[in-house]
Amino acid sequence: MAARLGNCRKCGKLYLRLRDICDECYQKQEEDYLKSADYLRDYPGSTIQELSDATSVSIAQIREFILAGRIIAGHFPNLSYPCNSCGTMIRSGRKCSKCLDTLNQLAKQIEITEKDKDSGSNRKNDVYITRKL
Numbered sequence: 248m249a250a251r252l253g254n255c256r257k258c259g260k261l262y263l264r265l266r267d268i269c270d271e272c273y274q275k276q277e278e279d280y281l282k283s284a285d286y287l288r289d290y291p292g293s294t295i296q297e298l299s300d301a302t303s304v305s306i307a308q309i310r311e312f313i314l315a316g317r318i319i320a321g322h323f324p325n326l327s328y329p330c331n332s333c334g335t336m337i338r339s340g341r342k343c344s345k346c347l348d349t350l351n352q353l354a355k356q357i358e359i360t361e362k363d364k365d366s367g368s369n370r371k372n373d374v375y376i377t378r379k380l
């Protein structure tokens with residue numbers, strides 16, 4: 248397997264691309280993970296803020312562990328993490344239900360606009376009038 252050079256996505260350092268982050272960051276990440284997992288074992292009722300304060304692991308990093316499935320938020324009653332878009336605390340997925348709704352609405356609107364283009368906008372008006380009568 249040919250190794251390639253790349254920039255670490257965490258620290259930006261040039262490194263031999265064996266994983267998506269450099270060795271130094273990988274070591275640090277594994278330490279952070281062990282610290283977080285240890286703390287949660289002792290204090291399963293802690294919030295992400297308490298966990299971050301106690302371990303000095305950043306909330307963003309803990310969130311990554313949760314999203315990667317390494318820390319299961321469902322196992323800890325108070326462990327929630329910020330939505331990707333608006334920062335609302337959530338317990339599953341990357342976005343809160345509100346942001347997901349907004350996304351779905353947008354997707355639907357785009358779909359409708361595209362359909363209108365296909366069928367011509369007059370037909371929709373006809374249907375509307377018929378129903379009204």
Ligand SMILES: [Zn+2]
Binds near residue numbers: 256259260269272
């Ligand atoms: Zn790095």
Ligand SMILES: [Zn+2]
Binds near residue numbers: 331333335342346347
């Ligand atoms: Zn949100």
